[in-house]
Ligand code: FES
């Protein structure tokens with residue numbers, strides 16, 4: 001493959017939530033910006049833009065990872081799943097319903113990233129312990145909820161009990 | 168918080184990557200998982216002219232054990248290594264340390280070799296490589312060479328790797344019979360950089376303790392068997408020799424306390440699981 005020039009916008013095609021989408025990106029463009037500004041998929045949030053907060057997490061070829069630490073050109077030809085694809089028929093998933101029931105979000109800025117992490121993680125670890133779940137959540141910063149509602153929502157969906165009292 | 172402009176190459180082969188690096192010189196950088204390099208690009212701490220992406224090279228996805236080593240290719244992610252079902256028997260120290268490397272989301276993309284190339288003094292994978300006396304396999308368009316872990320790291324973010332070389336793979340020695348291993352670290356929160364991390368290896372003759380997060384690179388020391396006060400003295404001397412500094416996370420004195428306490432704990436654990 002030839003070198004992609006820094007000053008040129010290059011075509012990038014991804015399968016976004018099951019649909020083939022093409023946009024253009026300079027090599028330095030982050031995947032987070034490509035999704036939001038080039039493809040208009042605003043569900044993915046951008047917080048810190050250096051890999052700390054987890055707000056920008058999506059699934060690339062099924063694997064949850066941070067889009068602010070991925071270049072758009074690196075995602076070329078890949079499958080990218082974002083929060084918009086979780087509920088294709090406009091009906092929320094069981095996990096999303098549980099988030100609502102348990103007040104697992106307030107401002108919602110962190111929520112898309114957490115849901116995308118969980119959608120990968122729970123396929124690998126269908127019934128995590130609370131400790132395992134909190135380990136996984138350590139890759140996300142939520143400044144509103146204190147995580148208690150998030151833990152309760154997940155434990156509710158997986159059928160596990162939790163130490164966190166309902167408030 | 169956006170990277171400065173650079174050219175980008177997704178080579179079709181390792182040979183093509185190496186040729187590009189040979190031409191690019193100091194202005195070219197290698198990216199695989201990008202979990203260390205991308206934050207530095209976003210903050211413009213590094214501004215390469217050319218980025219060479221190794222992440223899709225099948226040749227670098229090798230992950231197998233042979234001739235007494237577990238060899239991990241440059242494109243293998245930390246999650247992929249963690250998911251290897253035989254890892255706890257092959258390299259128990261790595262199996263114990265990997266859950267401490269970053270977070271689920273960063274391990275999913277971050278590579279084992281990338282962590283070694285980045286050479287953060289507090290990073291877990293370089294620490295394990297030094298503790299176990301692993302090797303770094305370097306390759307350029309000119310030559311290949313295998314560098315012992317202990318001579319690979321020179322200081323914070325500094326290694327003997329030349330600009331035109333890539334880490335093709337790293338090698339961890341397979342578990343030795345009658346050998347025990349243990350790993351522990353202390354960090355502000357799970358997934359944060361370690362304030363101090365300790366890895367111990369104990370066989371019938373030698374105790375080996377490697378410490379990360381204190382000196383400017385992961386550092387190991389060997390002792391013949393030690394007990395009681397002799398062990399305390401040895402650990403205390405090692406803690407002082409590591410020469411840690413005060414920083415925003417901890418004082419040098421606290422780090423010495425951790426080397427003495429956590430160091431002793433991992434040594435005892437390694438001895439008990441031989
Ligand atoms: S915006 Fe990507 S981790 Fe914070």
Ligand code: FES
Nearest residue numbers: 106108142143144
């Ligand atoms: S709901 Fe506001 S940051 Fe998590």
